[in-house]
Amino acid sequence: MFRKTRLFTPGPTPLLPAAQFAMASADIHHRTAEFRALYSKVLAQLKLFVGTQNDVIVLSSSGTGAMEAAVSNLTSPGDRVLVLSAGKFGERWVALAKAFGCQVDLVSAPYGQTFDPSQIRAALHADTRAVFVQATETSTAVRHCIQSIAETVRTSAPQALLVVDGITGLGTTHFDVDAWGIDVLIGGSQKAVMIPPGLAYLSVSERAWAAMETSKNPRYYFDLRKERKVAPKGESAYTPAVALIAGLGAALDYIAGQADGDLVEGRKLLIENAQTCAAMTRAGLTALGFTLFAPDAPAAAATAVAVPEGLDSGAVVKTLKARFGAVIANGQGEMQGKIFRIAHLGFFDYMDTIALLGALEFIARDPLRLPVQFGQAVAAAQQVFASRQAAPADPNTCLCGRDQCCRN
Amino acid sequence: MFRKTRLFTPGPTPLLPAAQFAMASADIHHRTAEFRALYSKVLAQLKLFVGTQNDVIVLSSSGTGAMEAAVSNLTSPGDRVLVLSAGKFGERWVALAKAFGCQVDLVSAPYGQTFDPSQIRAALHADTRAVFVQATETSTAVRHCIQSIAETVRTSAPQALLVVDGITGLGTTHFDVDAWGIDVLIGGSQKAVMIPPGLAYLSVSERAWAAMETSKNPRYYFDLRKERKVAPKGESAYTPAVALIAGLGAALDYIAGQADGDLVEGRKLLIENAQTCAAMTRAGLTALGFTLFAPDAPAAAATAVAVPEGLDSGAVVKTLKARFGAVIANGQGEMQGKIFRIAHLGFFDYMDTIALLGALEFIARDPLRLPVQFGQAVAAAQQVFASRQAAPADPNTCLCGRDQCCRN
Numbered sequence: 063m064f065r066k067t068r069l070f071t072p073g074p075t076p077l078l079p080a081a082q083f084a085m086a087s088a089d090i091h092h093r094t095a096e097f098r099a100l101y102s103k104v105l106a107q108l109k110l111f112v113g114t115q116n117d118v119i120v121l122s123s124s125g126t127g128a129m130e131a132a133v134s135n136l137t138s139p140g141d142r143v144l145v146l147s148a149g150k151f152g153e154r155w156v157a158l159a160k161a162f163g164c165q166v167d168l169v170s171a172p173y174g175q176t177f178d179p180s181q182i183r184a185a186l187h188a189d190t191r192a193v194f195v196q197a198t199e200t201s202t203a204v205r206h207c208i209q210s211i212a213e214t215v216r217t218s219a220p221q222a223l224l225v226v227d228g229i230t231g232l233g234t235t236h237f238d239v240d241a242w243g244i245d246v247l248i249g250g251s252q253k254a255v256m257i258p259p260g261l262a263y264l265s266v267s268e269r270a271w272a273a274m275e276t277s278k279n280p281r282y283y284f285d286l287r288k289e290r291k292v293a294p295k296g297e298s299a300y301t302p303a304v305a306l307i308a309g310l311g312a313a314l315d316y317i318a319g320q321a322d323g324d325l326v327e328g329r330k331l332l333i334e335n336a337q338t339c340a341a342m343t344r345a346g347l348t349a350l351g352f353t354l355f356a357p358d359a360p361a362a363a364a365t366a367v368a369v370p371e372g373l374d375s376g377a378v379v380k381t382l383k384a385r386f387g388a389v390i391a392n393g394q395g396e397m398q399g400k401i402f403r404i405a406h407l408g409f410f411d412y413m414d415t416i417a418l419l420g421a422l423e424f425i426a427r428d429p430l431r432l433p434v435q436f437g438q439a440v441a442a443a444q445q446v447f448a449s450r451q452a453a454p455a456d457p458n459t460c461l462c463g464r465d466q467c468c469r470n
Numbered sequence: 471m472f473r474k475t476r477l478f479t480p481g482p483t484p485l486l487p488a489a490q491f492a493m494a495s496a497d498i499h500h501r502t503a504e505f506r507a508l509y510s511k512v513l514a515q516l517k518l519f520v521g522t523q524n525d526v527i528v529l530s531s532s533g534t535g536a537m538e539a540a541v542s543n544l545t546s547p548g549d550r551v552l553v554l555s556a557g558k559f560g561e562r563w564v565a566l567a568k569a570f571g572c573q574v575d576l577v578s579a580p581y582g583q584t585f586d587p588s589q590i591r592a593a594l595h596a597d598t599r600a601v602f603v604q605a606t607e608t609s610t611a612v613r614h615c616i617q618s619i620a621e622t623v624r625t626s627a628p629q630a631l632l633v634v635d636g637i638t639g640l641g642t643t644h645f646d647v648d649a650w651g652i653d654v655l656i657g658g659s660q661k662a663v664m665i666p667p668g669l670a671y672l673s674v675s676e677r678a679w680a681a682m683e684t685s686k687n688p689r690y691y692f693d694l695r696k697e698r699k700v701a702p703k704g705e706s707a708y709t710p711a712v713a714l715i716a717g718l719g720a721a722l723d724y725i726a727g728q729a730d731g732d733l734v735e736g737r738k739l740l741i742e743n744a745q746t747c748a749a750m751t752r753a754g755l756t757a758l759g760f761t762l763f764a765p766d767a768p769a770a771a772a773t774a775v776a777v778p779e780g781l782d783s784g785a786v787v788k789t790l791k792a793r794f795g796a797v798i799a800n801g802q803g804e805m806q807g808k809i810f811r812i813a814h815l816g817f818f819d820y821m822d823t824i825a826l827l828g829a830l831e832f833i834a835r836d837p838l839r840l841p842v843q844f845g846q847a848v849a850a851a852q853q854v855f856a857s858r859q860a861a862p863a864d865p866n867t868c869l870c871g872r873d874q875c876c877r878n
Contacts, residue, residue: 064819411472416828417821436852437845444844
């Protein structure tokens with residue numbers, strides 16, 4: 063039988079057709095009025111999408127490039143920084159900070175969990191230059207409560223810059239960037255904004271711009287001050303990934319179009335969409351007997367589940383691809399073989415979610431021989447969808463998933 | 471929540487991405503070596519796809535254009551022809567034959583049913599010039615048994631030309647064109663070959679070519695002899711729809727690619743694919759309590775179901791589109807409001823079928839308030855899929871769905 067290739071990976075995510083068309087027709091030179099108009103529009107849209115009055119800078123790089131930009135622009139060799147790490151991307155902050163000569167304090171949480179606020183408080187010092195954290199740790203599908211972390215940082219080490227990797231958080235969870243005091247918030251193109259990899263974007267606070275003047279780490283391509291200087295003219299410092307910028311503009315238009323052209327409202331719907339797909343998926347997989355890997359703080363960006371003892375999660379990934387063409391993600395590093403991950407960020411809908419659960423429950427029976435019934439995961443997901451239709455969730459509510467929000 | 475637009479209509483059908491890319495890059499003049507190479511390749515592929523040694527001619531028109539070509543090229547005013555009609559497209563044969571001055575004998579069957587072989591035998595005469603029939607009547611989702619009809623025609627009126635509208639039959643049911651003696655078999659681009667509307671193609675037997683020499687009906691754009699004359703040079707008589715031809719070539723490559731480059735085997739898999747989607751859908755809708763509109767002779771091209779008394783099938787179509795973005799077809803003509811139709815021909819797979827059933831069973835409960843359970847249709851479809859995996863159907867078997875094949 064035919065098997066369409068369908069990405070259910072937490073980046074790259076399925077491409078938006080309108081963005082594909084925009085990319086295919088982006089036959090534009092980057093030093094022209096045509097490009098300047100496009101780029102100015104996209105930069106303005108990104109401020110609405112990120113939800114900030116701060117400048118938003120676009121880099122032609124992967125998200126890791128923007129993470130490096132945050133480290134290299136904001137720190138000097140020997141600076142004390144705090145990294146909050148609970149997975150592969152937290153570990154990337156450690157590696158980046160060390161690569162740029164920082165002295166790293168570390169608060170870590172086991173894979174699948176989020177941080178203990180008291181440990182964060184204890185690890186903040188008067189000379190902590192910056193705090194680096196993920197909004198959602200993509201490798202474990204855990205959501206960290208950035209609102210709570212920001213409050214702790216502001217209270218315990220007000221001088222510290224707060225740098226948040228929102229690469230899979232943007233478009234899946236709410237941020238009040240300026241009110242919470244997020245100095246840098248980083249996004250990537252191949253995530254909730256539904257275009258291919260190749261662009262990163264980051265909002266930068268006035269405090270962060272000021273801090274760059276005293277930072278002594280070397281940077282050239284990722285020197286954010288150069289981008290800030292030319293951005294108001296609709297230019298980028300170096301040759302930008304023009305087609306991706308055209309695609310990003312089309313994707314942001316699409317998101318705004320979900321709410322009659324209001325991008326701020328459209329972003330809320332995008333977040334709610336991911337949260338609904340995630341809630342449906344959690345219910346479906348739980349009904350099949352899988353164990354949620356991050357039950358206390360599940361991200362809406364992706365869902366991670368542990369496979370039963372004796373089963374290799376890689377076999378689930380491979381069988382699903384071979385049987386039905388759907389691509390989900392294995393665990394990374396030491397979680398490889400133990401968990402698999404399903405994305406919800408970006409261009410997914412009810413029918414995608416049902417289709418994936420209908421494929422997973424099929425392979426759960428054959429060849430995996432798990433004791434499940436046909437229709438079981440689908441029905442559980444439909445029940446969740448029906449409940450959310452009846453009583454929509456507020457996308458701005460903290461979703462810590464605990465009786466008491468982790469801010470308390 | 472996001473709603474992706476998904477076509478489940480029996481033409482146009484979902485576009486194959488590889489064909490979309492080929493169409494987008496078809497910047498070719500049609501009187502060049504480049505186009506001649508493309509067109510020669512596509513004409514050769516079509517002979518394999520149709521499964522015939524006869525010439526296959528391509529027209530830049532809808533399928534109705536090729537139906538007109540069959541009538542205008544093969545008949546003269548006053549000719550006696552037999553039309554077998556059991557739906558809107560059968561009625562189109564009547565209208566076309568009358569428009570070209572033919573004297574029409576009619577064997578009809580009620581909507582949702584196929585023909586009584588004895589009535590066909592009785593309606594064939596020594597002066598019947600041609601017989602016109604659908605392989606699958608798209609308006610009712612009924613499959614007529616062309617093998618049986620061909621045998622009847624060959625036996626009872628051997629002089630009669632057999633013209634088959636296979637617009638939704640090609641790629642969903644098996645034809646042995648040359649062995650059965652099908653003089654003209656017509657296909658359309660927006661059907662199982664997964665590209666947009668705008669091309670029709672038809673195989674023409676030597677008997678039919680000879681008959682054209684004595685046919686006196688007027689024709690110019692649709693004069694098949696003109697196309698036959700220039701086709702061996704890779705040319706078309708008039709400006710062809712170049713992008714669609716490029717797309718068709720890519721689609722036929724894709725079908726061949728399903729069977730390691732063997733287009734004949736790929737066509738069998740395409741048929742089997744539609745038959746599997748159809749069988750899953752029939753089981754799913756039956757589980758929801760819908761009544762199959764064509765239980766005795768269901769087509770694999772599409773499934774038609776009757777809605778319960780008091781329910782408007784248009785409401786199902788509209789609600790499905792509004793809630794989930796999926797587009798199915800209402801009944802046509804007097805069947806409007808009474809049935810809805812779901813396509814399986816072309817680029818559909820297991821996950822599409824599950825997704826649609828998962829959407830239909832949701833709206834069946836809310837807002838249609840039918841007494842169904844979540845997961846019920848999906849589970850029934852999964853059961854069918856599992857059975858077919860265990861014991862694949864032979865796509866060359868007659869699928870009359872009767873205890874005794876209609877050929878007997």
